[in-house]
Amino acid sequence: MHILILNGPNLNLLGRREPGIYGAQTFEAYLDTLRRAYPQVQIDYYQSNHEGDLIDRIHLAGYGTDANLSNHLSENDGSNSSTPFDGIILNAGAYTHTSIALHDAIKAIPIPVIEVHISNVHLREEFRQHSYISPVAHGIVVGFGIDGYRLALEGLLNMLAR
Ligand code: DQA
Secondary structure: OEEEEEEOOOHHHOOOOOHHHHOOOOHHHHHHHHHHHOOOOEEEEEEOOOHHHHHHHHHHHHHHHHHOOOOHHHOOOOOOOOOOOOEEEEEOHHHHHOOHHHHHHHHOOOOOEEEEEOOOHHHOOHHHOOOOOHHHOOEEEEOOHHHHHHHHHHHHHHHHHO
């Protein structure tokens, strides 16, 4: 099983960014624990602050090199796979609330995407209450802190086993 965890803008600062909301743990430390708990799953991780970059990664995860990306991602970057992944766990950060392009990218790929939010966005500002990702996500995990990624992985693995 080959899963991509994809984090969007500002999530590189987990552990330092608003720890009262997002917790004190870095994603790298959490990922280490997650990988050790699921040795049977190959978990790739990618974070970007750039919308187009996230779209490229979604295409690559969905189609491998058949995604036909004409940029450097297709050839040089060792972190991408030439074969499709089985699923994506996506925390699109603030792009969740703004990005029709990410919505379309998810719609365009044949693998399931689970939407994750560390905080309960519905308890927060009104602008966080709408998600362009939710209508195209196969599942949603919201408000369980950083452990939401593990919950999403559990759900995704169950979904893929059905
Ligand atoms: C977030 C919630 C978003 O509203 C916010 O912009 C983030 C993180 C979360 O994980 O709770 O960057 O996706």
